[in-house]
Structure formats: structure tokens, C-alpha cells
Amino acid sequence: PIKGNTSATSGCGSREGLPAHRVLTGCVLALLIIWTLLGNFTVCAAVYRYRHLRAKVTNIFIVSLALSDLLVALLVMPWKAVAEVAGFWPFGGFCKTWLACDIMCSTASILNLCVISVDRYWAISNPFRYERSMTRRVASVIIGVTWTVSVVISFVPVQLNWHRAEIGDPTGEGLAHHGDNIDDGSCDSSLSRTYAISSSLISFYIPVAIMIVTYTRIYRIAQMQIRMILSLERAAEHAQSCRSEPSNQPHCELKVSIRKETKVLKTLSIIMGVFVCCWLPFFILNCALPFCPGPGAPAAQRGPYCVSEKTFDVFVWIGWSNSSLNPVIYAFNADFRDAFLRLLRCRRRGFLAAVSAAVETIMASNQAGNTKRESPMKVRLDVSCEWGTPLIKVTSALSFLRDTISHDNVHNNKLATL
Structure with a gap:
């Protein structure tokens, strides 16, 4: 003023x-x-x-x-x-x-x-x-x-x-x-x-x-x-x-x-x-x-x-x-409220996507050491966020994923971290 x-x-x-x-x-x-x-x-x-x-x-x-x-x-x-x-x-x-x-x-x-x-x-x-x-x-x-x-x-x-x-x-x-x-x-x-x-x-x-x-x-x-x-x-x-x-x-x-x-x-x-x-x-x-x-x-x-x-x-x-x-x-107003919610939701999902990508990398390295084993995890892309990076969603259950990664790590003489 x-x-x-x-x-x-x-x-x-x-x-x-x-x-x-x-x-x-x-x-x-x-x-x-x-x-x-x-x-x-x-x-x-x-x-x-x-x-x-x-x-x-x-x-x-x-x-x-x-x-x-x-x-x-x-x-x-x-x-x-x-x-x-x-x-x-x-x-x-x-x-x-x-x-x-x-x-x-x-x-x-x-x-x-x-x-x-x-x-x-x-x-x-x-x-x-x-x-x-x-x-x-x-x-x-x-x-x-x-x-x-x-x-x-x-x-x-x-x-x-x-x-x-x-x-x-x-x-x-x-x-x-x-x-x-x-x-x-x-x-x-x-x-x-x-x-x-x-x-x-x-x-x-x-x-x-x-x-x-x-x-x-x-x-x-x-x-x-x-x-x-x-x-x-x-x-x-x-x-x-x-x-x-x-x-x-x-x-x-x-x-x-x-x-x-x-x-x-x-x-x-x-x-x-x-x-x-x-x-x-x-x-x-x-x-x-x-x-x-x-x-x-x-x-x-x-x-x-x-x-x-x-x-x-x-x-x-x-x-x-x-x-x-x-x-x-x-x-x-309604339009801005929806946009704000999508911004917050997409940012949260962006963080989860990074975590999921890291898990996918671990699975890929485990599969390289054990080619006979099929991947228990299915990954799909979801572009529900209009502006963000495509969201990677892991469809397998978390407990089953943890057990699988631990089993693969032990099988390949690696330390299980999950």
C-alpha cells in the first residue's frame, strides 16, 4: 500500500x-x-x-x-x-x-x-x-x-x-x-x-x-x-x-x-x-x-x-x-476446486509411480538372474492425470509382492530389503 x-x-x-x-x-x-x-x-x-x-x-x-x-x-x-x-x-x-x-x-x-x-x-x-x-x-x-x-x-x-x-x-x-x-x-x-x-x-x-x-x-x-x-x-x-x-x-x-x-x-x-x-x-x-x-x-x-x-x-x-x-x-469455484484436487491427487500418484517404478526395476533385475521364473507382477499404465507422467499401477497384492521379491533375492544370493 x-x-x-x-x-x-x-x-x-x-x-x-x-x-x-x-x-x-x-x-x-x-x-x-x-x-x-x-x-x-x-x-x-x-x-x-x-x-x-x-x-x-x-x-x-x-x-x-x-x-x-x-x-x-x-x-x-x-x-x-x-x-x-x-x-x-x-x-x-x-x-x-x-x-x-x-x-x-x-x-x-x-x-x-x-x-x-x-x-x-x-x-x-x-x-x-x-x-x-x-x-x-x-x-x-x-x-x-x-x-x-x-x-x-x-x-x-x-x-x-x-x-x-x-x-x-x-x-x-x-x-x-x-x-x-x-x-x-x-x-x-x-x-x-x-x-x-x-x-x-x-x-x-x-x-x-x-x-x-x-x-x-x-x-x-x-x-x-x-x-x-x-x-x-x-x-x-x-x-x-x-x-x-x-x-x-x-x-x-x-x-x-x-x-x-x-x-x-x-x-x-x-x-x-x-x-x-x-x-x-x-x-x-x-x-x-x-x-x-x-x-x-x-x-x-x-x-x-x-x-x-x-x-x-x-x-x-x-x-x-x-x-x-x-x-x-x-x-x-467448482472448476478450480476440481483442478486443485486433481493437482494434489496427481502429485501424490506421481510419488507412488516413482516407488512402483523402483519396484519394477528390482523385479527386472531378479528376472535377469532367474530367466525361468515368470514375473508374478503385472504392470499397466494409467493416464488418468491430464498432465502428469503416466502412472504405473502394480496389480499384485503387496504381501505377495514382498514374498516374491524376498524369495528372488534369496535365490540370487541378494539381501532382501522389503
């Missing part, structure tokens, strides 16, 4: 030891980073491995979202986690580059969420036109624009120092900027009011407004479609549960309609609720902190939004945690 009046962590006095609370914090943050990496990598691997997922244009946006969240876990989270545990910024001049990566990746993640909402609204509101117009080329252009905007509002201002509030700024553009403070072990970048507000508008407030509008309309369209489908079903035949009591049919249909509409509303509420809860507190503080007086100002002049550095860091991590939740929310 865009940084307000915060440092990655400061205070060189804590370099000597690691308090227990920092070790615990490091473990929690490590788990969050690993989960974010695994979740988003699995989404990308599933789309790469399975053709039917690649065939859907809308999954291009899911992959773009997963890549942005993957970059958050690779380029942003680890460095901040190390700084949190160490108690200071140990990466020196990398501070400015890290800040630009933070802004770029977080903005790209949020903009991809906005693009997905617009894509789904278009697909539901005008499906025929969507099928004709939303080609891979159009989707690629949209993704290119999304990432270009993310780069432009991050690397360009940060590298040119347009984002900073300067010391003694007569226009009152923000808090005094103390530089990157690399020498004293901190990575501090106080934002000017102009940059904080404009970047927050592009990175969050405009996208969230678009998402609210699109998901509200999606719900209304789904509501109308549910009622239309129920009316068509009523015209075709009565529901089984209502046949015995025709007088209760309208009541039953109303219950079914309410149940389906509630399910749609629940799904959309989770999508918007998780996103807003993760990012809204941070962006409120991000716009408010540049208006806070300097650290030496009396407490009476500091408003409730002038929070401490540690409090602000907590909201930063809550915002980043949205990248760990996106794979669960956006990729766990």
Missing part, C-alpha cells in the same frame, strides 16, 4: 536481542506469507496445467490477480516481516525500491479485483455481447492497462521523490520528511497530502466505488433471474414438495426464491466485505496522516486519526492479508 507517516520499523536500540513477542510476530507473519504464496501459486498452476481453465477468458483476470498477490508475497511481505522481527530496517538503500514495489503490487491487486467485478457484471448483464467482444486480446489489453497504471503511480513518483513531504514546506503539504533514514535503521517515507489523496483515489476509492456499483447490479440481475426461473418452473410443473398441498405452492416458491437470493447476497457480501474490511482502515489513515502535526506537537492538536507507527503497521498487514484471501474467494 501507499505509505503514510510510517517507517518500516525504527529504533536501533532493539538490534541486540529478539524479544519473545517479536519471535511470535515473525512466526505469524511467516505463516501468512507461506499461505499467500501457496494459494496464489496453486491458482496459477491450475490454470497453466488444465486446458479447460485456460479456455475461459475470465480466468485471465483471475491469473492476473493471483500474480499480483504472488508479487505481494514475494517482493513486499518478506522484507517488512524481517524488519518487524529485527526492530529496524536492515536492507539499506533498498527502501525506496521496496516502497515502489509495495505501491505497485497492492494497487495492481486492487485494480484486478475491480476489473473482475466489471467483467462479471458485463458477462451477466449482456452475455451475448460479452461472448463476442471479450476476446483474449481485449482481456490482455485490459490487464496491460491495469499494470501500467500500477507502475505509473508507484515507480515514477517514488523514484522522482514526488511522493514526499519536505521539511519546512511552506504550503503545508504534509509532515516533515526525514528522508529514508537509512543510517538510523528505518525506512520512513512521509507522504505529501497531494500524493496521498490522489494515489489513494486511484488505488482504492475509485475501484471500491466501481465494485459497489457493479456487485449491487449483479445482485439485482441475479434476483430477477432467480424469480424468472422459478416462474418458468412453476409453469412447467409443480415442485414435488408442493404437489400434495397446492394451496401452499406460492409459499413454497417464495421460500425457494428467498433462499436462493440470500445465497447470492451472501456470496457478494463476502466478496465486498472481505475487501473493504482489509483495505478501508488503511486508506482512511493513509489520507488522514499527512494532515497530522509533527511528532513534537502537543497531544491536544493531534486528532484521533493520528495513530502510532505500530498501529499503522497493523493496518498495513491487514491490507496485505487480502492477498492471502483472494485465492479462497475468487478461485474456489
Whole structure:
């Protein structure tokens, strides 16, 4: 996210030891980073491995979202986690580059969420036109624009120092900027009011407004479609549960309609609720902190939004945690769930295939020493995994196989290992 009046962590006095609370914090943050990496990598691997997922244009946006969240876990989270545990910024001049990566990746993640909402609204509101117009080329252009905007509002201002509030700024553009403070072990970048507000508008407030509008309309369209489908079903035949009591049919249909509409509303509420809860507190503080007086100002002049550095860091991590939740929310539909299960199943079978191949090699060497003996083991190939190596399945019983190998090893003066 865009940084307000915060440092990655400061205070060189804590370099000597690691308090227990920092070790615990490091473990929690490590788990969050690993989960974010695994979740988003699995989404990308599933789309790469399975053709039917690649065939859907809308999954291009899911992959773009997963890549942005993957970059958050690779380029942003680890460095901040190390700084949190160490108690200071140990990466020196990398501070400015890290800040630009933070802004770029977080903005790209949020903009991809906005693009997905617009894509789904278009697909539901005008499906025929969507099928004709939303080609891979159009989707690629949209993704290119999304990432270009993310780069432009991050690397360009940060590298040119347009984002900073300067010391003694007569226009009152923000808090005094103390530089990157690399020498004293901190990575501090106080934002000017102009940059904080404009970047927050592009990175969050405009996208969230678009998402609210699109998901509200999606719900209304789904509501109308549910009622239309129920009316068509009523015209075709009565529901089984209502046949015995025709007088209760309208009541039953109303219950079914309410149940389906509630399910749609629940799904959309989770999508918007998780996103807003993760990012809204941070962006409120991000716009408010540049208006806070300097650290030496009396407490009476500091408003409730002038929070401490540690409090602000907590909201930063809550915002980043949205990248760990996106794979669960956006990729766990039926198609992706099946792909994930097949990925896990094929990897497990791949391991078993290696074991089976080793057993087959042992049997072959035993047969070379005893050509008169027929092989008691039948092997067949199974290509049930769409992308994996053909799976070797041993059809003989394990106990019989063990006895056979042991007998052959003894017969050939070899040591039985099974």
C-alpha cells in the first residue's frame, strides 16, 4: 500500500536481542506469507496445467490477480516481516525500491479485483455481447492497462521523490520528511497530502466505488433471474414438495426464491466485505496522516486519526492479508476446486509411480538372474492425470509382492530389503 507517516520499523536500540513477542510476530507473519504464496501459486498452476481453465477468458483476470498477490508475497511481505522481527530496517538503500514495489503490487491487486467485478457484471448483464467482444486480446489489453497504471503511480513518483513531504514546506503539504533514514535503521517515507489523496483515489476509492456499483447490479440481475426461473418452473410443473398441498405452492416458491437470493447476497457480501474490511482502515489513515502535526506537537492538536507507527503497521498487514484471501474467494469455484484436487491427487500418484517404478526395476533385475521364473507382477499404465507422467499401477497384492521379491533375492544370493 501507499505509505503514510510510517517507517518500516525504527529504533536501533532493539538490534541486540529478539524479544519473545517479536519471535511470535515473525512466526505469524511467516505463516501468512507461506499461505499467500501457496494459494496464489496453486491458482496459477491450475490454470497453466488444465486446458479447460485456460479456455475461459475470465480466468485471465483471475491469473492476473493471483500474480499480483504472488508479487505481494514475494517482493513486499518478506522484507517488512524481517524488519518487524529485527526492530529496524536492515536492507539499506533498498527502501525506496521496496516502497515502489509495495505501491505497485497492492494497487495492481486492487485494480484486478475491480476489473473482475466489471467483467462479471458485463458477462451477466449482456452475455451475448460479452461472448463476442471479450476476446483474449481485449482481456490482455485490459490487464496491460491495469499494470501500467500500477507502475505509473508507484515507480515514477517514488523514484522522482514526488511522493514526499519536505521539511519546512511552506504550503503545508504534509509532515516533515526525514528522508529514508537509512543510517538510523528505518525506512520512513512521509507522504505529501497531494500524493496521498490522489494515489489513494486511484488505488482504492475509485475501484471500491466501481465494485459497489457493479456487485449491487449483479445482485439485482441475479434476483430477477432467480424469480424468472422459478416462474418458468412453476409453469412447467409443480415442485414435488408442493404437489400434495397446492394451496401452499406460492409459499413454497417464495421460500425457494428467498433462499436462493440470500445465497447470492451472501456470496457478494463476502466478496465486498472481505475487501473493504482489509483495505478501508488503511486508506482512511493513509489520507488522514499527512494532515497530522509533527511528532513534537502537543497531544491536544493531534486528532484521533493520528495513530502510532505500530498501529499503522497493523493496518498495513491487514491490507496485505487480502492477498492471502483472494485465492479462497475468487478461485474456489467448482472448476478450480476440481483442478486443485486433481493437482494434489496427481502429485501424490506421481510419488507412488516413482516407488512402483523402483519396484519394477528390482523385479527386472531378479528376472535377469532367474530367466525361468515368470514375473508374478503385472504392470499397466494409467493416464488418468491430464498432465502428469503416466502412472504405473502394480496389480499384485503387496504381501505377495514382498514374498516374491524376498524369495528372488534369496535365490540370487541378494539381501532382501522389503
